[in-house]
Amino acid sequence: MIKLKHIEAIRNGDFTGLPISNTSTAVNMTGSWKFFRPTLKPKKSPCLEACPLHILIADYMQEFAAGNHLNALEILRENNPLPAVTGRVCPHFCQSACNRTDFDEAVLIGDIERALGDLGLTQPYSMESQECQEKAAIIGSGPAGLAAAVFLARSGVKVTIFEQSEAPGGLLRYGIPAYRLPRRILEKEIKNIVESYSIDLRCNHKIKSTDLDNLRKEYDAVIAAPGLTQSSIPETWPETPTVKGALELLAAISRDEPIPGQDFVIIGGGNAALDTARSLKRLGKTVQIIYRRTIDEMPAYPDEIIEAQSEGLLLREETVIEEIIDNGRDLSLNLHRSRKNGDRIEAGDFIETITTDFLIAATGQESSGDFLNCNPELLKAGDFAHGAASVAEALASGRKAAETTLRKFGRLPDDSITDQETQNLPPITFAALHLNYYSKKPALKIPQLDEQTRSDNFSEIHLGLSLEQLEIEAERCFHCGSCTTCGICWFFCPDVAIAINRESDNAESQILFDYDHCKGCGQCAEVCPRGVIEMEEDL
Amino acid sequence: MTNNNRPATGKNHFTDDTNWQITNAELMESGHMACPGCGASLSMRHVLKILGPETIVVMPACCWAIIAGGQPTTALSVPLLHTPFAVAAAAASGVRQALTAQKKEHIQILTWAGDGGTFDIGLQGISGAAERHEDMIYICYDNEAYMNTGIQQSSATPHGAWTTTTPGGKDFKYSKKDILAIIKAHNPGYLASATIAYPDDFYAKIEKAKAARGFRFIHLLAACPSGWKIDSQNALEVTRLAVESGVFPLVEMNNEGAIEKTYEPENPISVKEYLATQGRFKKITAEETEIWQNEIS
Numbered sequence: 001m002i003k004l005k006h007i008e009a010i011r012n013g014d015f016t017g018l019p020i021s022n023t024s025t026a027v028n029m030t031g032s033w034k035f036f037r038p039t040l041k042p043k044k045s046p047c048l049e050a051c052p053l054h055i056l057i058a059d060y061m062q063e064f065a066a067g068n069h070l071n072a073l074e075i076l077r078e079n080n081p082l083p084a085v086t087g088r089v090c091p092h093f094c095q096s097a098c099n100r101t102d103f104d105e106a107v108l109i110g111d112i113e114r115a116l117g118d119l120g121l122t123q124p125y126s127m128e129s130q131e132c133q134e135k136a137a138i139i140g141s142g143p144a145g146l147a148a149a150v151f152l153a154r155s156g157v158k159v160t161i162f163e164q165s166e167a168p169g170g171l172l173r174y175g176i177p178a179y180r181l182p183r184r185i186l187e188k189e190i191k192n193i194v195e196s197y198s199i200d201l202r203c204n205h206k207i208k209s210t211d212l213d214n215l216r217k218e219y220d221a222v223i224a225a226p227g228l229t230q231s232s233i234p235e236t237w238p239e240t241p242t243v244k245g246a247l248e249l250l251a252a253i254s255r256d257e258p259i260p261g262q263d264f265v266i267i268g269g270g271n272a273a274l275d276t277a278r279s280l281k282r283l284g285k286t287v288q289i290i291y292r293r294t295i296d297e298m299p300a301y302p303d304e305i306i307e308a309q310s311e312g313l314l315l316r317e318e319t320v321i322e323e324i325i326d327n328g329r330d331l332s333l334n335l336h337r338s339r340k341n342g343d344r345i346e347a348g349d350f351i352e353t354i355t356t357d358f359l360i361a362a363t364g365q366e367s368s369g370d371f372l373n374c375n376p377e378l379l380k381a382g383d384f385a386h387g388a389a390s391v392a393e394a395l396a397s398g399r400k401a402a403e404t405t406l407r408k409f410g411r412l413p414d415d416s417i418t419d420q421e422t423q424n425l426p427p428i429t430f431a432a433l434h435l436n437y438y439s440k441k442p443a444l445k446i447p448q449l450d451e452q453t454r455s456d457n458f459s460e461i462h463l464g465l466s467l468e469q470l471e472i473e474a475e476r477c478f479h480c481g482s483c484t485t486c487g488i489c490w491f492f493c494p495d496v497a498i499a500i501n502r503e504s505d506n507a508e509s510q511i512l513f514d515y516d517h518c519k520g521c522g523q524c525a526e527v528c529p530r531g532v533i534e535m536e537e538d539l
Numbered sequence: 540m541t542n543n544n545r546p547a548t549g550k551n552h553f554t555d556d557t558n559w560q561i562t563n564a565e566l567m568e569s570g571h572m573a574c575p576g577c578g579a580s581l582s583m584r585h586v587l588k589i590l591g592p593e594t595i596v597v598m599p600a601c602c603w604a605i606i607a608g609g610q611p612t613t614a615l616s617v618p619l620l621h622t623p624f625a626v627a628a629a630a631a632s633g634v635r636q637a638l639t640a641q642k643k644e645h646i647q648i649l650t651w652a653g654d655g656g657t658f659d660i661g662l663q664g665i666s667g668a669a670e671r672h673e674d675m676i677y678i679c680y681d682n683e684a685y686m687n688t689g690i691q692q693s694s695a696t697p698h699g700a701w702t703t704t705t706p707g708g709k710d711f712k713y714s715k716k717d718i719l720a721i722i723k724a725h726n727p728g729y730l731a732s733a734t735i736a737y738p739d740d741f742y743a744k745i746e747k748a749k750a751a752r753g754f755r756f757i758h759l760l761a762a763c764p765s766g767w768k769i770d771s772q773n774a775l776e777v778t779r780l781a782v783e784s785g786v787f788p789l790v791e792m793n794n795e796g797a798i799e800k801t802y803e804p805e806n807p808i809s810v811k812e813y814l815a816t817q818g819r820f821k822k823i824t825a826e827e828t829e830i831w832q833n834e835i836s
């Protein structure tokens with residue numbers, strides 16, 4: 001009850017005796033009410049899980065969107081030594097797994113990777129550690145060999161690469177056509193690696209079976225990454241100059257060698273078939289692909305098939321060659337409709353006989369380095385180790401070989417069990433994200449050369465976008481499983497029990513829960529868009 | 540605790556879609572007495588962030604009078620005057636007049652009351668203050684019952700809802716009082732409904748109320764986990780669904796004095812879906828749900 005004497009006192013600035021509160025409620029440890037406590041539990045993103053190189057995509061997207069391009073590049077390079085290459089030719093396993101697909105469209109991870117890779121062409125790679133005594137020899141300068149070299153050199157190992165061809169890159173140079181991977185980009189990226197890591201690259205240096213013993217004496221470790229660089233031509237085909245392998249033809253085109261003949265028939269449905277056909281078309285040849293199954297079943301990347309078709313390439317599906325007649329100057333081919341017989345495909349009804357100058361086999365790849373197989377101690381990497389696959393898988397395999405080698409040198413600790421445990425947790429699903437505060441936004445459109453402009457040359461088809469334009473694309477990334485310090489949890493905490501410390505370098509201490517006052521309501525866990533907060537029993 | 544306010548992306552503070560700035564300064568502190576997940580405490584936190592330190596809060600009996608802390612503690616870093624249940628708007632008018640007499644027009648008066656204190660017992664005081672165009676922001680945080688005294692129904696309780704005084708659900712012959720229409724009839728300086736589940740809409744409306752003059756009224760829907768029979772972690776989501784289902788539309792009075800929606804759900808959900816999220820609507824029948832759905836559409 002306020003009495004007159006109080007009013008008198010207030011006039012004199014004296015508040016004693018009045019029911020006035022001026023102590024903060026923060027003295028109340030309301031945190032003791034809770035049964036559950038929020039904890040930060042970062043998780044793997046599905047894109048990372050799907051990427052053979054386990055690139056920290058969710059993290060570099062964050063730096064990229066913030067305009068910190070070089071930081072993003074640094075994170076990208078940690079796992080991927082050839083981003084300008086993979087940004088162009090990788091089928092982007094990551095993108096197919098992107099959680100944003102369930103929301104609107106996948107984030108264009110590949111295009112961002114490519115732009116970062118191009119930025120990196122003028123940025124030397126960072127060295128991590130001091131020199132050491134060990135030396136390693138690597139056979140083959142394809143992506144597997146290059147990755148092995150980079151990850152060894154980063155730990156200070158002196159690396160020598162032996163490459164039989166006149167230039168490095170393997171199938172990147174002599175397989176994948178320039179309209180998909182411009183040679184100047186490839187050359188710059190490899191040059192940057194070789195120079196940054198002082199790699200001793202010896203081209204025109206084929207390793208023969210007789211060289212092996214010497215290599216093993218001279219070097220502390222030898223890694224074989226000779227790829228599968230030769231076409232395997234079906235045994236039933238006649239041995240004649242008008243029958244060729246796709247890889248040999250692609251290599252000749254890459255070397256700007258003159259390609260005789262006008263009519264070409266290519267057998268196969270993989271990348272090699274499509275790349276050979278599209279390259280020949282650009283040289284003004286008449287080309288058709290004959291494939292025994294349906295177009296949908298072709299192992300080539302779907303985008304490549306669509307592009308090839310829009311370029312007017314003739315694709316004959318469900319067709320087989322029943323007979324090849326060698327006419328000396330050219331060949332006659334008896335085409336039949338294919339017919340399924342269980343798992344096998346055989347010739348059905350006769351269609352027609354066609355004549356062609358050249359018959360090209362794009363039906364398989366084999367190694368020129370079989371002798372390397374007989375040595376069990378030799379570490380193998382890339383296509384040679386796991387069969388024809390992809391650039392990203394070859395890079396990952398090269399890295400693995402490097403790590404095995406480093407472990408052998410005692411320069412890398414064994415995989416700790418806890419590491420394996422966290423790595424084995426499944427990636428965060430779309431259902432675990434909370435996206436109420438996101439709205440739909442389609443992916444950017446990437447410009448490309450139209451069919452007309454690209455029909456007779458090897459200019460790169462995909463034009464790419466600038467780093468600034470792509471920042472908008474990176475902002476579409478949900479950063480699944482990685483805290484971005486967005487502050488949404490902080491915003492929605494009714495108990496003011498979350499602090500965000502963006503200056504902290506340590507992800508764990510960027511979000512601080514005030515457990516003295518957090519009542520464990522669980523709303524922060526329900527609003528975190530990236531699903532990184534989990535409620536745990538408060539013991 | 541504070542948020543180190545350096546936007547993560549250099550562009551947006553909150554999500555990819557919001558550009559508004561949120562201050563780090565907290566005028567409501569931890570250790571308050573609200574239940575876990577209380578929508579009213581979260582709403583107060585942000586209202587004060589927007590109104591700033593030059594604010595005096597006037598508050599009648601309600602949950603918040605307890606949340607604010609027992610003497611000698613207070614959760615607010617601004618002055619807070621507790622009043623009897625029926626008289627918040629009248630007491631606030633007095634504070635306003637006193638400040639005006641001292642030429643302190645810049646200080647905002649925030650009258651903050653529950654639905655019981657607004658829709659029912661405080662209504663005459665509000666009407667008087669509104670009629671006089673008292674320069675204040677009146678915010679009713681509506682948790683749809685007398686929660687502080689143990690969940691008794693108010694005239695803001697929706698039909699069908701369980702409370703301790705409507706154990707079988709509030710009769711469908713009563714509908715929630717149209718408080719906005721009542722206040723609108725007084726020609727207020729600003730009028731809107733909002734909820735913190737729509738932060739940008741919420742911030743925009745409180746900012747507008749702050750910038751306007753005269754008697755300004757905002758009807759906030761604020762989830763009450765215990766009164767609504769929901770789990771505390773779902774409080775925000777249930778509030779969001781109230782809007783998505785059309786049960787609680789987000790509106791504002793425009794310059795012509797008409798009430799219009801400020802948000803239209805892209806993929807509205809049914810009333811049934813909204814009701815299913817809460818234990819207090821467990822006894823509602825299919826026919827009643829249909830009546831409710833028809834009231835909306």
Ligand SMILES: Cc1cc2nc3c(=O)[nH]c(=O)nc-3n(C[C@H](O)[C@H](O)[C@H](O)COP(=O)(O)OP(=O)(O)OC[C@H]3O[C@@H](n4cnc5c(N)ncnc54)[C@H](O)[C@@H]3O)c2cc1C
Pocket residue numbers: 089090091139140141142143144145162163164165168169170171172175176205206207208225226227228229247250271272273275368369381382383384388389390391392394
């Ligand atoms: C036509 C074609 C298109 C493709 N397109 C794509 C694509 O778009 N995206 C994708 O991800 N993957 C693609 N691939 C697959 C990808 O190119 C390969 O998986 C990858 O290049 C394998 O890398 P690697 O390092 O294991 O071997 P390679 O790239 O084959 O490199 C092996 C290197 O070892 C050298 N070498 C071999 N033997 C010796 C020796 N005895 N001494 C010294 N050097 C030796 C070779 O000259 C070669 O340079 C394509 C493959 C082909 C054939």
Ligand SMILES: Cc1ncc(C[n+]2csc(CCOP(=O)(O)OP(=O)(O)O)c2C)c(N)n1
Pocket residue numbers: 600601602603623624625652653654655656657682684685686687688693
């Ligand atoms: C005149 C009077 N009658 C009854 C009460 C008891 N009382 C205190 S708070 C309250 C309920 C308030 O309900 P509401 O305004 O909706 O706020 P809530 O508690 O739900 O936040 C009641 C009935 C009182 N303080 N004064």
Ligand code: SF4
Pocket residue numbers: 045046047048057058061097098099100107109476477478479480
């Ligand atoms: S949204 Fe971002 S983090 Fe999530 S899967 Fe897609 S690219 Fe990866």
Ligand code: SF4
Pocket residue numbers: 482483484485486487488489490500511527528529530531532533
């Ligand atoms: S809501 Fe944002 S700041 Fe909070 S944990 Fe999730 S990502 Fe981090």
Ligand code: SF4
Pocket residue numbers: 037038492493494495496497498513517518519520521522523524525576
């Ligand atoms: S929102 Fe706040 S009070 Fe609720 S669990 Fe999270 S930190 Fe605790």
Ligand SMILES: [Mg+2]
Pocket residue numbers: 653654655680681682683684685686
């Ligand atoms: Mg109430």
